[in-house]
Amino acid sequence: MASSDWDPNYKNPGAAKARLTLFWASNYKIDTSKTVLDYAEKLLAEHNIGFDVYPGKTRTDKHTIQVPDKLLLPEDYNDLRLKMGAIFDDQKTADKRQRLPVIFCEFKDTGVGLTVLTRPVGTTTGSPWLPYCLVSGVINGDESVLIHEIGHAATNSPNHLPTLGNIMHDSPAKQKRTTIVKTQIQAIARCYFVR
Numbered sequence: 001m002a003s004s005d006w007d008p009n010y011k012n013p014g015a016a017k018a019r020l021t022l023f024w025a026s027n028y029k030i031d032t033s034k035t036v037l038d039y040a041e042k043l044l045a046e047h048n049i050g051f052d053v054y055p056g057k058t059r060t061d062k063h064t065i066q067v068p069d070k071l072l073l074p075e076d077y078n079d080l081r082l083k084m085g086a087i088f089d090d091q092k093t094a095d096k097r098q099r100l101p102v103i104f105c106e107f108k109d110t111g112v113g114l115t116v117l118t119r120p121v122g123t124t125t126g127s128p129w130l131p132y133c134l135v136s137g138v139i140n141g142d143e144s145v146l147i148h149e150i151g152h153a154a155t156n157s158p159n160h161l162p163t164l165g166n167i168m169h170d171s172p173a174k175q176k177r178t179t180i181v182k183t184q185i186q187a188i189a190r191c192y193f194v195r
């Protein structure tokens with residue numbers, strides 16, 4: 001990449017908003033959703049990308065999904081996604097005004113955030129859905145959990161960057177994740193849930 005591709009101060013030209021639909025599972029007890037939402041909004045704003053969450057940053061009964069009171073497992077994710085779609089299905093509308101579904105829930109994984117990626121073309125196993133995100137409430141002081149998952153969802157990629165402090169570094173432990181570089185902003189700006 002050219003050095004300018006790594007510009008951490010790049011601003012997206014024109015108007016664009018990252019559009020999310022939020023859900024909360026009933027097993028989500030420690031509520032840090034506003035913390036991670038505010039942080040994602042702030043970082044995207046620094047690069048001239050707006051933030052539009054539906055129905056809003058506050059948990060609602062309508063957007064709460066009842067699940068057993070235990071950690072969700074990968075085999076539960078498709079059912080969870082179906083229930084999300086039943087509450088708010090923006091993928092069937094004629095104008096394709098799609099949003100990134102994010103569900104705040106507790107699940108069994110080594111990380112506190114997880115993006116379910118779309119299965120590769122030509123394969124038959126894996127998620128048939130556009131990428132969607134699971135975010136735990138147990139964030140251990142890491143506000144960057146959601147913006148990190150937004151990065152995975154925008155690129156339908158599990159890849160991490162070795163650059164400390166970048167939102168796509170795999171760990172916030174060594175350095176707080178604060179930077180988004182030009183190529184990452186460009187990728188976010190053209191992804192399915194930004195318009």
Ligand SMILES: [Zn+2]
Nearest residue numbers: 148152160170
């Ligand atoms: Zn990751």
